[in-house]
Amino acid sequence: MLTVLREFISNPALSPQDLHEQCTHLAFGARAVTRTLQELAPEVSPRLLQTARWLVMNGTDRRAVLLGLGLFDGNAEQSDADSIRTIGLLRFVERPAIEALAKIPTAAQDLIWLAERSRNHSRTVAAAALAGHPDPAVRQWVLSTPRDLLSSDLARQIAERYSLAETLGRPVVDDRTWDQLGNLLLAMTSTRNYRYEINRYDQAAVAYQRWVALAGTRPATLERAALLTMIAEDLRTGPAAPVACGIRQDLIDQINDVLTSAPWTDMLNRSAGADDPVEARRAAWIIDQTARNGVPEQRFAVRVVVPDPSPTGFPQIEARIIIDGMPIVATFFDKGPAEEPERLIYSGRLRATTEPKEVRLAEAYCTEGCCGGLYVTIVRDGTEVIWKDWRSSTPGDPPPEMRFDATQYDREIIRAEQDHTWEWPARTLARRVADRLRADPTILSRWDCAPGWCTAWLKEYDLARLTFNHPARTGSFNDPSIQFGVVADVHGQAPELLAAEIIESMKNVDPKSVAEMIGGSKDAAEKLGLAYRKPNRW
Numbered sequence: 001m002l003t004v005l006r007e008f009i010s011n012p013a014l015s016p017q018d019l020h021e022q023c024t025h026l027a028f029g030a031r032a033v034t035r036t037l038q039e040l041a042p043e044v045s046p047r048l049l050q051t052a053r054w055l056v057m058n059g060t061d062r063r064a065v066l067l068g069l070g071l072f073d074g075n076a077e078q079s080d081a082d083s084i085r086t087i088g089l090l091r092f093v094e095r096p097a098i099e100a101l102a103k104i105p106t107a108a109q110d111l112i113w114l115a116e117r118s119r120n121h122s123r124t125v126a127a128a129a130l131a132g133h134p135d136p137a138v139r140q141w142v143l144s145t146p147r148d149l150l151s152s153d154l155a156r157q158i159a160e161r162y163s164l165a166e167t168l169g170r171p172v173v174d175d176r177t178w179d180q181l182g183n184l185l186l187a188m189t190s191t192r193n194y195r196y197e198i199n200r201y202d203q204a205a206v207a208y209q210r211w212v213a214l215a216g217t218r219p220a221t222l223e224r225a226a227l228l229t230m231i232a233e234d235l236r237t238g239p240a241a242p243v244a245c246g247i248r249q250d251l252i253d254q255i256n257d258v259l260t261s262a263p264w265t266d267m268l269n270r271s272a273g274a275d276d277p278v279e280a281r282r283a284a285w286i287i288d289q290t291a292r293n294g295v296p297e298q299r300f301a302v303r304v305v306v307p308d309p310s311p312t313g314f315p316q317i318e319a320r321i322i323i324d325g326m327p328i329v330a331t332f333f334d335k336g337p338a339e340e341p342e343r344l345i346y347s348g349r350l351r352a353t354t355e356p357k358e359v360r361l362a363e364a365y366c367t368e369g370c371c372g373g374l375y376v377t378i379v380r381d382g383t384e385v386i387w388k389d390w391r392s393s394t395p396g397d398p399p400p401e402m403r404f405d406a407t408q409y410d411r412e413i414i415r416a417e418q419d420h421t422w423e424w425p426a427r428t429l430a431r432r433v434a435d436r437l438r439a440d441p442t443i444l445s446r447w448d449c450a451p452g453w454c455t456a457w458l459k460e461y462d463l464a465r466l467t468f469n470h471p472a473r474t475g476s477f478n479d480p481s482i483q484f485g486v487v488a489d490v491h492g493q494a495p496e497l498l499a500a501e502i503i504e505s506m507k508n509v510d511p512k513s514v515a516e517m518i519g520g521s522k523d524a525a526e527k528l529g530l531a532y533r534k535p536n537r538w
Contacts, residue, residue, distance in 0.1 A: 001028045002036050009041055009048070016054035023064040031096070033070020044075040053080065056087050069096040074103045081110040088114045098122045102129035108138045124149050132161030143180040147187055148312045155187035156197040165203035168210035178214055182227045185211060189239040191365040192313060195334045196239045204243040208235070212251045215258045220267040222282060226308050228255050229286045236295055237303050237320045239330045249295055259290045281309045281424075281461070296322045300404045302350070302416040304341045309424070311458045317422075319344040321361060323402060328361065333374040333394050335364040342431065342455070345416050352378050352385040352409060364393065385409040425490045426456035430464040432499035433488075443503060447510045448472050452483065462491040470512055470528065480527040483519030484512060 004022045008014050041048060048071055055068030065087060073096065076084060081104055088097025098118065101111040108130055115126035127145045130138050131154075142158060150158075158164075164181050167173065185207060188198040198204050208231075218224055232255040234240035235248045244251060258264060271283035285308065296303065301322040307315040318338040321328045329338040339361060344350060349359045356379040364371035372393020379386050385406050390398035420428065434454040437443055444451055452467030467485045474481050490498055505511075517525070517533045525532035 001026050001032060002040075005033075005036055005040055008051075012047070016051045016058075019051060019067070020055060020059060020061065020064040023067050024061045026063055028063065029066060029070075029096075031070070033067050034073045037071060044071070049075055049077075052076070053083070056080075056083055062092055065090075065093055066096065069093055069100055072100045074100075076100050076104050078104055078106045080104070081107040085110045085114040089117060091119075094118050094122055095125070098125050102126065108133055108135060112138070112141055120149050124151065124154060128154050128157060131158045143177070143184075147183045150183070150187035150190075151192050152188050152190045152195065152197040155184045155190075156201050159184045159188065159201060159203075159207070165207040165210060168207060168214065173214055175218055178211070178218060179224065179227070181207070182211055182224075182231065185240075186227065186230055186234070189234045190313075191334075191336050194365050194371060198234075198239050199243050199334065201243075204240070205247065208240065208244050208251055209247060212254050215255065216261070220264040222267065222271050222279060222286075225259060225264060225268060225286050226282055226310075228259060229289045230308060231255070233289065233305055236292070237305055237322060237327045237330070239327075239334070241295075241327050242331050245326075252294060256290055256293055259286065278310050278461075285309050295325045297325070298408065298412070299324060300409055300412055302345060302412060304345070304416075304419070304422045305338075306422050307458065309458055309461060314457070314459060316340060317427075317458075319416075328399065329374060332390075332396075332399050333362045333392055335366075335371050335394060336362055336373070337365070338362050340455075341416075341422075342434070345413075346431070348417075350378065350413050350416075352380040352406065352413075354380050358389075358391070380406060383407075424456070424461065425493075425495045426460070426462055426464040426488075429488060429490050429495035429499050430454045430456045430466065432496060433464070433466055433502055436499065436503045443506050444468055444511070445472055446507075447512060449484075449511065462489055464488045464490060467518065468511065468515070470530075480524035481520060482512075482517055482525055482528060482530060484515035485518040486511065486515045 004019070004026065008019050037044070037048075052068045052071035052075070055064050056072065059065040059068060069084070069087070072080060072084060081101060084097050084100050088094055088101070098111065098114060101107045101114060102125065104110075111126050111130065115123045123145065127142050127149070130142050133139060133142065139162060143162065145154075145158070159181075164184060167177065168181060185198070188201055188204075189196050201207070212231075215224075215228060231240065232252050235244055235252050241248055259268070268283045268287055271279050272287065274280045274283070285306070303320045303322060305318045305320055307317075316337045317340055319341040320330075320338045338344070344359070344361065349357075356377050358375050358377045360368075360373050360375050362374040364373060374394070375391040376387045376399075377389040379388070383406050385404045386401065387399075387404075388401040392398050420431070423431065431454075434451070437451040437454070447470070449468045449470045450472040452469055454464070454466035456464040465485060465487055467483055470482050470484065486502070488498060488502060512530065522532045
C-alpha cells in the first residue's frame with residue numbers, strides 16, 4: 001500500500017479510478033492508510049481529499065472504500081459527514097467511519113446518529129470522542145451511555161470532562177443527572193478495562209459525599225435502590241473503600257438510612273412480592289444487603305459479595321478479604337476482582353497450617369497469564385497465623401506482613417466455609433454436584449471422563465452449567481479430547497433433589513450420550529469413536 005499511495009501522490013495523471021483498481025489487489029485496513037498518509041503527506045492536498053470523496057461515494061470494492069475512509073481520517077470536513085455516516089452503516093467500515101466523524105469538530109450529531117445505529121463498541125468510541133462536548137444535547141447523550149458500555153477509564157474521562165463532583169454540588173441536581181452520575185461512580189469501580197479507575201479520579205471522595213447526600217431527595221425506585229446498594233458495597237468491601245477511607249462508614253450509614261426509610265421500604269416490599277421474578281429477587285437482594293450495614297469490625301473477615309441479580313455485563317461473585325476494616329484486594333490490586341468463593345473459601349485454601357502455602361487472592365480481569373494476580377503465603381506459627389511474602393503484578397509496595405490471632409482466624413475461616421446463605425438455587429445445585437463428583441471420582445471415571453468446572457452465572461439465574469472431559473486422562477496436549485457440557489434448569493425445583501438426580505443419572509447412563517459437545521474437533525471425536533456433534537460454544 002505504501003508503494004501504491006506514493007505512486008499516486010507523485011503522479012498527478014493517476015485518477016481516483018486508477019487508485020481504486022490498484023486497491024483491489026491489496027490487503028490493508030483504514031488505520032494502515034492513516035499511518036502511511038502521515039508519513040507520505042502530513043498535509044493532505046485537495047486532490048487527495050477529492051480522491052477520498054470519490055472512493056467513499058463510488059467505490060465498489062471494500063478495500064477502496066477503506067482507503068477512502070483512511071484518507072478522510074483527520075482530514076474530512078463537515079460537508080463530508082453525510083456520506084461518511086451513510087457508508088458507516090455497512091458493518092465492515094463502521095469503525096473507521098465512526099473515527100473519521102469523531103475528528104470533524106462540527107459533526108457531533110452525525111457521530112451520534114451513526115453510533116446509535118452501530119454496534120456497542122462504536123457507541124463507546126463515540127462517547128469517548130464526545131466527552132466534554134459543550135452542547136447540552138451532546139452532553140446528555142454522553143451521560144446516558146448505558147453502564148454495560150462504560151469501561152472504567154471511559155467513565156472516569158466522562159466524570160472529569162463534565163466535572164461530576166462540581167455538578168453534584170450545584171443547588172439543583174435533577175433525578176436523571178443523579179442517576180447518570182451514580183452510574184459513572186459505579187462504572188469506575190469496574191475492571192472491565194483491565195483495572196478500576198476510581199482511585200485515579202481525584203474528586204472521588206467529594207463526588208461520593210455529594211452523591212450520597214442527595215439520595216434521600218430522590219423518588220424511591222428499584223433501580224435507584226440497586227444503585228445505592230452496589231455503591232454501599234463498594235464502600236464497604238470494594239474499590240471505593242480506599243478512596244473514601246475516612247468517610248465511608250458515614251456514607252454507608254446514610255445509604256442505609258435512605259433504604260430503610262418508609263418510602264423506600266414500602267417500594268422494596270412491594271417489589272419483593274411482585275409477579276416478575278427479576279423484580280422480586282432484586283428487591284430481596286437489596287433488603288438482604290441493607291441488613292449487612294457496616295464495615296466488618298474484626299481484625300480478619302471474609303465476605304462473599306454477590307452483585308445485582310439483574311447484572312450488567314458478566315460480574316463475578318467475589319470472596320473479599322477484609323483486614324482491619326479495609327479490603328485487601330481493592331487496596332493493593334487494581335487489575336481484577338477477588339477470587340470466587342468456591343476457589344478461595346470452600347477449597348480450604350485459606351486454612352492455615354505449619355506448612356507455608358501460597359494462595360492467589362485475585363486474578364487480573366484479562367487472566368493471570370496476561371496481567372498477573374495478587375498472592376500471599378499463609379502459615380501457622382504457634383498462636384498466630386501469618387500472611388507474608390506478598391506477590392503482586394500491580395506496581396507499588398506490596399502489603400506488609402500481617403499476623404492474626406490463630407483462634408480468631410480459624411473461627412472466621414470455619415464460619416465462611418459453612419456459610420452458603422449467599423447462594424441462589426442454581427449456584428447451590430452447581431456446588432452440590434461438584435462436591436459429589438469430587439467425593440466420588442468413580443461417578444465419571446467409569447465412563448472414562450473427568451470433571452471440569454461446575455457453576456452458575458447471575459445472567460442465567462435459573463441455570464447451572466457443568467463440564468467434563470473425555471478421556472479422563474491424556475498423555476499430551478496433542479492427544480484427542482472432547483469437552484462436554486450439561487445445562488440444568490433449577491427453576492421451581494429443590495436444588496438438593498435435582499443434584500441427587502443428576503448424580504444418579506451419571507452413575508447409570510453414560511453422560512457422553514446426552515451431554516452437549518462444547519469443545520473439541522471432528523477429528524478428535526472420530527479418533528475417540530464418538531459421533532461428532534457440532535460444538536455448542538458456551
